[in-house]
Amino acid sequence: MGQGISQIVVYTVVLIVLAYPLGTYMAWVYSDRFRGPRWLAAAERGFLRLVGAGTSEQDWRAYAKTALGFMAVFAVLLYLLLRLQGHLPLNPDGMKGVLPDISMNTTASFITNTNWQYYGGEFTMSYLSQMAGLAVQNFVSAALGMAVLVAVIRGFARRSRRELGNFWVDLYRSLVFILLPLSLIVGAILISQGVVQTFSGHATAHTLQGATQTIARGPAASQIAIKQLGTNGGGFFNSNSAVPFENPTGFTNFLEAICILLIPAAQVFMFGRMIALRRQALPLLGAMLAMFLIGVAILLPAEQHGSQVLRASGVNITQGHRQSGGNMSDKEVRFGIADTALWATATTNASNGSVNGGHDALTATGGAVPIVNMFTGEVIFGGVGSGLYGMFFYVIIAVFVAGLMVGRTPEYLGKKIEAREIKLAAVGALFVPTMVLVLTAVSVVTGHGLQSIFNPGAHGFSEALYAYDSQSNNNGSAFAGYGATNFSALVGTIALWLGRFVPLIAALAIGGSLAQKRVSPPSAGTFRTDGVTFAVLIVGVIVLTAGLMIFPALSLGPIVEALS
Amino acid sequence: MKRVLGRSVIAVVLCTIVFGLAYPLLMTGFAQAFFSGKADGSLVEVNGQVVGSKLVAQGFTSSKYFHPRPSATSPAYNAGATTFANLGPTNPDLAKAVRQRVRAILKLEQPYNPGLTIGDIPVDAVTTSGSGIDPEISPANAQLQAARVASIRGVSKQHVLDLIAKYTDGRSLGFLGEPGVNVLTLNLALDREASS
Numbered sequence: 001m002g003q004g005i006s007q008i009v010v011y012t013v014v015l016i017v018l019a020y021p022l023g024t025y026m027a028w029v030y031s032d033r034f035r036g037p038r039w040l041a042a043a044e045r046g047f048l049r050l051v052g053a054g055t056s057e058q059d060w061r062a063y064a065k066t067a068l069g070f071m072a073v074f075a076v077l078l079y080l081l082l083r084l085q086g087h088l089p090l091n092p093d094g095m096k097g098v099l100p101d102i103s104m105n106t107t108a109s110f111i112t113n114t115n116w117q118y119y120g121g122e123f124t125m126s127y128l129s130q131m132a133g134l135a136v137q138n139f140v141s142a143a144l145g146m147a148v149l150v151a152v153i154r155g156f157a158r159r160s161r162r163e164l165g166n167f168w169v170d171l172y173r174s175l176v177f178i179l180l181p182l183s184l185i186v187g188a189i190l191i192s193q194g195v196v197q198t199f200s201g202h203a204t205a206h207t208l209q210g211a212t213q214t215i216a217r218g219p220a221a222s223q224i225a226i227k228q229l230g231t232n233g234g235g236f237f238n239s240n241s242a243v244p245f246e247n248p249t250g251f252t253n254f255l256e257a258i259c260i261l262l263i264p265a266a267q268v269f270m271f272g273r274m275i276a277l278r279r280q281a282l283p284l285l286g287a288m289l290a291m292f293l294i295g296v297a298i299l300l301p302a303e304q305h306g307s308q309v310l311r312a313s314g315v316n317i318t319q320g321h322r323q324s325g326g327n328m329s330d331k332e333v334r335f336g337i338a339d340t341a342l343w344a345t346a347t348t349n350a351s352n353g354s355v356n357g358g359h360d361a362l363t364a365t366g367g368a369v370p371i372v373n374m375f376t377g378e379v380i381f382g383g384v385g386s387g388l389y390g391m392f393f394y395v396i397i398a399v400f401v402a403g404l405m406v407g408r409t410p411e412y413l414g415k416k417i418e419a420r421e422i423k424l425a426a427v428g429a430l431f432v433p434t435m436v437l438v439l440t441a442v443s444v445v446t447g448h449g450l451q452s453i454f455n456p457g458a459h460g461f462s463e464a465l466y467a468y469d470s471q472s473n474n475n476g477s478a479f480a481g482y483g484a485t486n487f488s489a490l491v492g493t494i495a496l497w498l499g500r501f502v503p504l505i506a507a508l509a510i511g512g513s514l515a516q517k518r519v520s521p522p523s524a525g526t527f528r529t530d531g532v533t534f535a536v537l538i539v540g541v542i543v544l545t546a547g548l549m550i551f552p553a554l555s556l557g558p559i560v561e562a563l564s
Numbered sequence: 565m566k567r568v569l570g571r572s573v574i575a576v577v578l579c580t581i582v583f584g585l586a587y588p589l590l591m592t593g594f595a596q597a598f599f600s601g602k603a604d605g606s607l608v609e610v611n612g613q614v615v616g617s618k619l620v621a622q623g624f625t626s627s628k629y630f631h632p633r634p635s636a637t638s639p640a641y642n643a644g645a646t647t648f649a650n651l652g653p654t655n656p657d658l659a660k661a662v663r664q665r666v667r668a669i670l671k672l673e674q675p676y677n678p679g680l681t682i683g684d685i686p687v688d689a690v691t692t693s694g695s696g697i698d699p700e701i702s703p704a705n706a707q708l709q710a711a712r713v714a715s716i717r718g719v720s721k722q723h724v725l726d727l728i729a730k731y732t733d734g735r736s737l738g739f740l741g742e743p744g745v746n747v748l749t750l751n752l753a754l755d756r757e758a759s760s
Contacts, residue, residue, distance in 0.1 A: 006739060010739070050574055051572075052567075065568055066568050066571075070576075073569055073576050074576050077576055120646070132580050132584030135583065135584060135587075135588065136579055136584040139583040140579050171575075175579070180587070184590075191598075191603055193602070194606050196602075197591055197595035197596075198595070198596070198604050202644060205614045206614065207622045208615055208622070208751060208755065209624060209625065209629075213643060214644045215644070219591070221603070222592070237646050239694055239695040242646075243695040245605065245620075248606075249736050250735050250742070251736035251737060251740050253741055307653030308653055308654050309654060309658045309659045309662060310662065310691070313662045315666060315683070316687060316704070321703075322702060323686045323687065323688060323703065323704040324742045325686075327653065329649065330650070332693055332700075333693070333742060336741070336742035339742070357648075358649065358694055360648065360650040361658075363653045364654070454650055455655050457654065458654075479650070480647075481650030481652075564654055
């Protein structure tokens with residue numbers, strides 16, 4: 001256990017040490033003061049001219065409309081690419097067109113930054129689909145979330161204005177000055193450690209025992225860098241980051257796990273810079289860190305303790321210096337228990353959803369942690385952009401609750417929080433969890449829905465709950481036994497789209513509303529939102545909303561299973 | 565809205581060219597220029613023939629070899645279709661599979677390890693890996709198999725244990741990840757010694 005704790009401590013420290021300067025840099029990139037290298041600035045002007053957009057700013061409606069239109073065009077193109085890949089180039093292994101329902105679900109999944117995968121990459125997708133379809137979306141869907149967040153934050157920072165920024169400028173800067181350079185660095189390091197990056201198609205080996213082994217390869221490293229950084233999570237290979245070609249060593253595992261939370265954590269610091277009140281970011285960071293650490297502190301011991309079946313089997317599951325022991329089902333030796341537990345927590349805190357071990361095989365208690373993490377709306381660091389703008393919903397509710405308790409008009413950052421903001425925040429915070437419960441219920445009371453379930457008993461219910469929790473919250477990880485049917489692909493597609501649109505639009509609307517308000521100076525009666533009390537209040541609000549909503553469902557799935 | 569869609573089409577084309585083609589091509593160029601062996605899949609050659617990848621398990625069944633962890637792929641150790649087993653922690657099928665693997669291991673190893681019991685079997689030997697092609701086994705798992713391999717190859721057990729120690733990959737930077745023994749590398753080393 002000491003080994004596990006030291007890795008988690010180092011992980012947390014490295015994360016914060018890297019996130020702080022990155023957040024400062026990002027705040028600068030999005031500001032008017034930003035001047036990139038001359039040729040990149042020229043490229044930015046060229047890009048804006050080509051898309052025919054000026055640099056003039058948009059109000060929240062125009063910003064949202066542009067973002068949604070952009071997503072719609074990309075969705076059509078991605079769907080066609082997947083369906084027609086059999087007739088297109090860069091297909092050395094001769095993959096056929098992807099089936100219509102899987103294409104539909106996959107399109108929604110990648111456009112919404114989810115990367116839920118009802119397919120196995122290495123035996124479904126051509127290299128062209130992986131690169132020009134899926135990997136492009138890894139960049140663009142992430143940049144879109146980042147752009148929206150910046151617009152919302154401007155709503156907090158500005159006074160008496162209608163505009164929130166220019167979508168195209170924010171998108172371009174997210175892509176070119178943040179995601180691309182980071183991906184180049186991370187991709188190069190991954191390649192140097194053994195992650196594959198080739199166009200040569202599969203390799204054929206003649207094994208020592210005289211058999212023939214076909215080894216799938218491909219341009220994976222470039223995709224993995226951005227899938228980890230952009231909270232995408234869609235693997236090049238079916239078993240995702242458990243596959244040695246995606247994640248060959250303890251070091252690559254650490255790097256990829258850092259990348260999961262790096263940009264979301266940096267955005268909290270960026271928020272502090274952009275509103276020019278850095279202390280205000282600390283309670284948000286504190287609340288996120290606390291919930292992250294609580295998750296690991298439950299998941300890690302649960303996995304080390306082992307599953308019921310393995311404990312009863314009599315084999316040696318005791319941790320020692322010759323084995324990591326514990327619940328090794330669907331886990332890799334080089335990661336063991338600690339690194340798999342850390343990853344499972346981080347990937348479901350963020351809306352990343354990549355996995356380095358099978359979540360379906362997690363213990364009952366261990367498996368409950370990802371379910372709850374996702375159910376918070378992915379706000380424990382959360383998705384790039386979407387995590388923090390999702391957190392703002394809870395912040396506004398927390399401010400409102402505090403206002404009720406002390407009997408004052410709620411204020412945040414000097415802005416009056418009124419009925420419109422609270423209504424929007426309530427929709428943003430409650431719509432997705434409600435949808436998760438409804439879709440899960442539908443899927444377990446219909447014959448079509450039940451066909452997807454793989455494991456018997458309470459665990460089967462957990463699979464369905466996990467599936468709609470993950471897709472609605474745009475996470476993308478899975479209790480992967482849950483299978484693709486026409487029905488589950490369709491219901492999932494609905495969850496994916498609504499789970500992205502509703503909070504995104506609600507957040508922009510809040511930003512638009514706040515931007516128009518004046519700022520009143522803090523007085524003696526102002527509720528302080530920069531201290532420990534506020535961090536505790538935020539966690540409390542999350543527990544009281546998402547926590548209470550998920551509890552009945554948890555007691556049907558993981559809790560029953562843990563007690564059996 | 566029409567104008568937004570028109571602009572989006574241009575932006576989509578530009579994004580696809582830069583992030584879908586230029587970026588992966590640039591990375592592939594870098595990879596092939598500086599790390600071609602790793603970027604092509606860490607393939608292992610013996611006498612000019614590819615015998616496998618250092619990062620991919622293969623289905624050793626002969627008792628003169630160390631065996632990898634169980635695999636859920638179809639067929640086992642299919643490096644073209646990785647997968648988890650996805651059996652939940654209370655699934656009776658998991659219990660059955662573990663029982664079968666325990667029996668097979670006891671039957672295989674007991675003749676060389678008198679007094680071997682279930683409690684001596686490390687958990688990674690009876691559980692499927694995440695990828696289905698985990699190239700490593702735990703050091704405990706390797707030690708369990710050492711007596712058999714030594715006996716069949718007619719070398720001392722201590723010699724095999726020394727080889728295991730030699731081919732154990734420690735934690736990265738001394739503290740990241742868990743130690744493991746690369747099965748293909750170890751078996752190749754044994755074969756090399758036998759032929760020399």
